[in-house]
Amino acid sequence: MPVSSAEYGETGETGYPIEQELEAVVTDTSSAELNRLRTLFAEAGLVLLDFTNGERRVVGSDEFPVQVNTELSGTPATLSLTFKRDSPEPAKVYSSF
Numbered sequence: 001m002p003v004s005s006a007e008y009g010e011t012g013e014t015g016y017p018i019e020q021e022l023e024a025v026v027t028d029t030s031s032a033e034l035n036r037l038r039t040l041f042a043e044a045g046l047v048l049l050d051f052t053n054g055e056r057r058v059v060g061s062d063e064f065p066v067q068v069n070t071e072l073s074g075t076p077a078t079l080s081l082t083f084k085r086d087s088p089e090p091a092k093v094y095s096s097f
Contacts, residue, residue: 001026001037003081008049008059010090017086020059022047022068029077037079041068047083049091057091064088 006024026037044065049057060066064087071080 002028004078006049008091012090014090017088018090019084020066020087020091021084022049022059022082024081026079026081027076029072029079034072034079037081038070041070041081048094056094058094059091060087061089 003024004027006022009021010018012018026033044067045060047059047066047068049059051057066083066085069080069082071082072078073080
């Protein structure tokens, strides 16, 4: 999904909880897009991050899924996608996605 801006951060060491945080903004707030995104994020799952340097990482797993929060605000309206969590595992580099 296209986002207008996003910041992802991860701190911690392997073997200890890894703090993971995402803040992303979506500017397409048409009713069809809002319904699609709210349906998509209604359940916890995996998050695939495409970085500007071409790298791709996956946050979460079937054992440790991610719950993304959504919040509509502002004029013109924007949709914020956020999560902040402690995970036993860091984001993984996957080239097959």
